[in-house]
Amino acid sequence: MIRFESVTKRYPDGTTAVDDLSFEVAEGELVTLVGPSGCGKTTTMKMVNRLIDPTSGRIFVEGRDIATTDPVRLRRRIGYVIQQTGLFPHRTVLDNTATVPHLLGRPRKQSRDRAAELLERVGLDPAVHGPRYPEQLSGGERQRVGVARALAADPPVLLMDEPFGAVDPVVRDRLQKEFLRLQATLHKTVLLVTHDIEEAIRLGDRIAVYGQGRIEQYDTPASVLGAPASPYVAEFVGSDRALKQLVVTGIDPGDLEHPPFARLGEPADQAADRLRAEGARWAVVLDEEGGLHGWVGTEEMTGARGNVAAHARRMEAWVPVSGSLKDAFSEMLKYDAGWIAVVDGTRFLGVLTPAKLHEALRRTIGADEQGVPREETRVDSVPTD
Numbered sequence: 001m002i003r004f005e006s007v008t009k010r011y012p013d014g015t016t017a018v019d020d021l022s023f024e025v026a027e028g029e030l031v032t033l034v035g036p037s038g039c040g041k042t043t044t045m046k047m048v049n050r051l052i053d054p055t056s057g058r059i060f061v062e063g064r065d066i067a068t069t070d071p072v073r074l075r076r077r078i079g080y081v082i083q084q085t086g087l088f089p090h091r092t093v094l095d096n097t098a099t100v101p102h103l104l105g106r107p108r109k110q111s112r113d114r115a116a117e118l119l120e121r122v123g124l125d126p127a128v129h130g131p132r133y134p135e136q137l138s139g140g141e142r143q144r145v146g147v148a149r150a151l152a153a154d155p156p157v158l159l160m161d162e163p164f165g166a167v168d169p170v171v172r173d174r175l176q177k178e179f180l181r182l183q184a185t186l187h188k189t190v191l192l193v194t195h196d197i198e199e200a201i202r203l204g205d206r207i208a209v210y211g212q213g214r215i216e217q218y219d220t221p222a223s224v225l226g227a228p229a230s231p232y233v234a235e236f237v238g239s240d241r242a243l244k245q246l247v248v249t250g251i252d253p254g255d256l257e258h259p260p261f262a263r264l265g266e267p268a269d270q271a272a273d274r275l276r277a278e279g280a281r282w283a284v285v286l287d288e289e290g291g292l293h294g295w296v297g298t299e300e301m302t303g304a305r306g307n308v309a310a311h312a313r314r315m316e317a318w319v320p321v322s323g324s325l326k327d328a329f330s331e332m333l334k335y336d337a338g339w340i341a342v343v344d345g346t347r348f349l350g351v352l353t354p355a356k357l358h359e360a361l362r363r364t365i366g367a368d369e370q371g372v373p374r375e376e377t378r379v380d381s382v383p384t385d
């Protein structure tokens with residue numbers, strides 16, 4: 001979808017910003033360009049929409065050499081999001097978002113409808129935020145409008161230069177999550193520049209780690225973290241790369257344990273007898289469809305009346321199976337839980353214990369192959385509420 005072939009950019013003062021760069025971004029792929037300040041990331045990006053022309057080499061977008069494509073036509077196929085969102089200060093948010101479709105010749109009403117739809121998709125209320133001017137928005141809301149406007153013409157390619165850079169870490173975290181959700185439905189081909197390795201890892205299907213004007217490694221986040229191509233990359237991704245692996249490693253259902261369970265409609269004393277016979281001090285409570293309802297202690301149901309439902313407590317610590325090990329770990333810490341329930345939708349799949357989490361993490365960093373000794377850990381705790 002985007003292909004660089006031996007591209008070099010030398011500025012008139014002799015600075016080589018990009019040096020013989022070749023790489024390819026597949027259709028629907030989100031690639032993050034990450035590296036220290038001044039390493040050529042922005043120059044790379046601006047060559048894609050011809051804000052900067054290369055000194056030598058060729059760049060292809062959608063199979064066409066962009067040197068032979070009219071820049072205006074090219075930019076219609078490429079959305080551009082920048083840190084200072086570049087919104088028109090004297091136009092409302094709705095008009096800002098509708099600008100591009102309108103310029104492309106869509107009728108005004110249609111452009112505005114489309115703009116309202118996009119504002120909603122990025123988490124803004126068109127009725128509330130649409131009539132406001134950019135200065136009447138928070139930083140995070142302005143960034144969202146920037147994304148909505150870039151998407152307005154439904155371009156297949158998005159260029160994003162530090163799109164979440166101007167907001168505090170909490171808002172950035174939310175914007176990143178929202179953007180990932182959006183991208184999961186839109187499948188745009190995205191080139192995203194960041195100097196933040198955590199952001200690159202979190203967002204990228206692949207990461208290009210830049211040295212001076214060159215890509216030092218181009219691979220998936222897991223590979224960059226697991227097998228840095230050079231001491232430079234290892235240093236750039238940081239000595240805590242094992243921890244960063246938590247972010248990019250999914251929960252493996254094979255790691256889940258299956259504690260005893262009781263059904264919502266089961267008589268409590270009967271459930272208590274059964275659980276005691278199994279030696280269980282507590283059980284997960286499931287509904288008839290296998291959905292997670294909560295948990296219950298064996299002791300408190302002994303001799304009690306009513307159904308299990310009357311004694312069940314809320315399960316606070318849970319994560320979706322689509323979550324990362326980091327999500328699981330942070331929920332465990334948040335609730336000070338000895339384990340965490342894993343669900344698929346509402347369906348209960350099992351629980352992840354710290355021991356299994358530890359095992360999964362060791363696998364991702366190849367600790368076993370490297371012969372790092374392993375200590376046995378055992379956990380047998382009752383959940384807290």
Ligand SMILES: Nc1ncnc2c1ncn2[C@@H]1O[C@H](COP(=O)(O)OP(=O)(O)OP(=O)(O)O)[C@@H](O)[C@H]1O
Pocket residue numbers: 011012013015016017035036037038039040041042043044195
């Ligand atoms: N117009 C220009 N004339 C001369 N040198 C330039 C020009 N624009 C950028 N450079 C230089 O080219 C190099 C790469 O700049 P670029 O903006 O691509 O880096 P970057 O990786 O995006 O940096 P940052 O993260 O700080 O934005 C830098 O050394 C910069 O000083």
